[in-house]
Amino acid sequence: MPPTRTPEQIRASIEANRRDLGASLEVLRGQVEELTDWRKQLAAKQREAIIAAAVTGFVLGGGIAAVGGIVFGRRRRKKRRR
CATH class of the missing domain: 1.20.5 (Single alpha-helices involved in coiled-coils or other helix-helix interfaces)
Known part of the structure; x- marks a missing residue:
């Protein structure tokens, strides 16, 4: 017991x-x-955040440029055919 x-x-x-x-x-x-505390996390990983922002900007900028090239390139090709 x-x-x-x-x-x-x-x-x-x-x-x-x-x-x-x-x-x-x-x-x-x-x-x-x-x-x-995201500010503290960002400060601790500042280098990585800057690299990520640069890569994101490059990809987005390239994506916008590619779409613009496709859209405006078609217009130029259509004008050349006439």
């Missing part, structure tokens, strides 16, 4: 669990705040 605990022991255990839970929540709150 397992040993029985007194009401005082149970209360003390509950209080210890509350303290531990409170401390764990504070740690978790700090970690969530740190992970969701």
